[in-house]
Amino acid sequence: MSKIIVRGGQRLSGNVRVSGAKNAVLPILAATLLANKGECVIQDVPFLDDVITIQKVLAALGGKLTYENETMRISAQQLTSFEAPYELVRKMRASFLVMGPLLARLGRARISLPGGCAIGTRPIDQHLKGFEAMGAEIVLGQGFIEARTAGRLKGAKIYLDVASVGATENIMMAASLAQGTTTIENAAKEPEIVDLANLLNAMGGKVRGAGTGLIRIEGVEHLNGVAHTVIPDRVEAGTYMIAAAMTGGDVHIEGAIADHLAPVISKMQEMGVEITETDNGLHVRAPRKLKAVDVKTLPYPGFPTDMQSQMMALLMVSEGTSIVTETVFENRFMHVEEFQKMSAQIKVDGRSAVISGGVPLTGAKVMATDLRAGAALVCAALCADGETEITGIHHVDRGYVDITGKLAALGATIIRVDLAEQPAPVVVKAEVFEPVFASVLDAVAAEPAAEKSNEFKREKEVSRIKAQPTWA
Numbered sequence: 001m002s003k004i005i006v007r008g009g010q011r012l013s014g015n016v017r018v019s020g021a022k023n024a025v026l027p028i029l030a031a032t033l034l035a036n037k038g039e040c041v042i043q044d045v046p047f048l049d050d051v052i053t054i055q056k057v058l059a060a061l062g063g064k065l066t067y068e069n070e071t072m073r074i075s076a077q078q079l080t081s082f083e084a085p086y087e088l089v090r091k092m093r094a095s096f097l098v099m100g101p102l103l104a105r106l107g108r109a110r111i112s113l114p115g116g117c118a119i120g121t122r123p124i125d126q127h128l129k130g131f132e133a134m135g136a137e138i139v140l141g142q143g144f145i146e147a148r149t150a151g152r153l154k155g156a157k158i159y160l161d162v163a164s165v166g167a168t169e170n171i172m173m174a175a176s177l178a179q180g181t182t183t184i185e186n187a188a189k190e191p192e193i194v195d196l197a198n199l200l201n202a203m204g205g206k207v208r209g210a211g212t213g214l215i216r217i218e219g220v221e222h223l224n225g226v227a228h229t230v231i232p233d234r235v236e237a238g239t240y241m242i243a244a245a246m247t248g249g250d251v252h253i254e255g256a257i258a259d260h261l262a263p264v265i266s267k268m269q270e271m272g273v274e275i276t277e278t279d280n281g282l283h284v285r286a287p288r289k290l291k292a293v294d295v296k297t298l299p300y301p302g303f304p305t306d307m308q309s310q311m312m313a314l315l316m317v318s319e320g321t322s323i324v325t326e327t328v329f330e331n332r333f334m335h336v337e338e339f340q341k342m343s344a345q346i347k348v349d350g351r352s353a354v355i356s357g358g359v360p361l362t363g364a365k366v367m368a369t370d371l372r373a374g375a376a377l378v379c380a381a382l383c384a385d386g387e388t389e390i391t392g393i394h395h396v397d398r399g400y401v402d403i404t405g406k407l408a409a410l411g412a413t414i415i416r417v418d419l420a421e422q423p424a425p426v427v428v429k430a431e432v433f434e435p436v437f438a439s440v441l442d443a444v445a446a447e448p449a450a451e452k453s454n455e456f457k458r459e460k461e462v463s464r465i466k467a468q469p470t471w472a
């Protein structure tokens with residue numbers, strides 16, 4: 001089990017570098033499956049659990065990959081499978097993004113129903129509607145979805161009922177190798193969509209209008225490997241902006257793009273935070289007292305749902321009452337209960353939360369219920385009185401590169417503790433169980449807490465147990 005322990009009260013200052021965007025790199029890596037010639041070289045690939053998951057998905061499909069120094073090289077000339085393994089897809093919703101490329105390249109794709117953070121029901125009907133409009137037959141199996149097409153996909157006119165980021169991306173990728181032209185109406189406009197379109201165009205695709213509500217994709221016969229650098233992560237940048245403001249800090253966020261963060265910047269400025277654009281990022285200076293504001297999440301260019309919980313943390317320590325309304329996901333207030341353990345005054349009423357700000361926060365034992373909730377708890381802990389212990393860190397590992405190291409470098413008192421997990425029980429004969437299992441558990445308990453996440457250690461413990469000859 002991993003946890004982050006924060007002792008609140010340190011003012012943050014200095015420079016923090018933003019990593020490549022998780023939500024851009026995942027569709028980009030999926031899109032590399034479309035290249036049947038050459039190698040894709042993707043730069044600024046953040047070292048995240050989600051990236052490792054998609055790397056494994058691509059490898060399982062026949063992609064040849066290397067990943068070093070934030071650069072991933074992918075060669076997808078010989079795809080060997082049309083099926084994304086359940087074990088990987090269940091870990092991460094974005095695995096579903098390989099469906100469009102597989103369908104376009106192989107005419108067949110089978111993907112388990114996707115997992116991910118429990119922030120809402122998150123249907124995939126708009127992805128499927130798009131593929132069907134392009135001529136695919138969709139078969140729903142037990143826990144998986146299969147899409148098939150005889151021959152190439154056909155260009156189509158697709159109207160999305162909701163401006164889904166994932167559906168826009170999946171359809172854009174599939175349409176890039178389809179016969180004819182596809183239009184996506186009510187398309188999502190997020191910067192990550194534009195980054196994907198730039199990659200597809202560099203590969204030889206013909207995507208126009210990305211970043212607007214109407215995207216037009218002219219299908220081509222082949223796409224080639226190219227080099228591409230992923231955009232900086234606007235949500236990670238926004239999280240450090242909030243962390244700085246929570247502590248009355250003075251922090252330069254290197255790599256942050258002001259345009260991508262417009263709604264976050266303008267809300268924070270309304271609250272009294274000073275934010276200026278620099279040559280290579282954003283400079284955030286915050287007074288000790290901030291004003292409450294109301295916030296409503298919306299698709300881009302509205303206020304991002306992925307910044308809602310962090311913003312709520314900041315509103316908890318601002319003067320006055322504020323209302324946060326979540327319109328994108330129906331179950332994205334799970335962090336409220338954890339904030340309440342830290343003395344925050346919040347009441348949830350349907351899709352809105354009313355926050356009575358300015359109440360001093362106190363350290364507590366809390367749990368990250370999803371990725372951004374985890375980051376928001378870290379932000380809250382930075383200005384809480386005493387120590388906060390945050391568990392559920394595997395969520396945070398999906399989307400933040402070394403959050404403890406980056407905050408510690410800004411002056412936060414924060415550490416991460418990774419304990420080797422207790423191995424799963426194994427059925428053995430009663431007479432050998434006690435002495436063997438007890439000795440293994442003693443050995444695990446005696447190990448010092450590792451400083452870095454260490455899956456290898458867990459695997460080592462399990463294989464050590466399996467290797468006991470008396471258990472045969």
Ligand SMILES: CC(=O)N[C@H]1[C@@H](OP(=O)(O)OP(=O)(O)OC[C@H]2O[C@@H](n3ccc(=O)[nH]c3=O)[C@H](O)[C@@H]2O)O[C@H](CO)[C@@H](O)[C@@H]1O
Pocket residue numbers: 022023024026093094120121122123124125126127128162163164165166167188192299305306328329330
């Ligand atoms: C990997 C990635 O990029 N993840 C982001 C992406 O997720 P993701 O692409 O999954 O989010 P969507 O934009 O698809 O979802 C937005 C809304 O549309 C609904 N919907 C979506 C698809 C569909 O077929 N039918 C449907 O009804 C969802 O339930 C949700 O209420 O955009 C979300 C909204 O900005 C972000 O919070 C996620 O961080």
Ligand SMILES: C=C(OP(=O)(O)O)C(=O)O
Pocket residue numbers: 023093094116117119306371372399
């Ligand atoms: C919800 C998020 O991601 P995902 O769509 O990958 O679950 C997120 O990044 O906050």
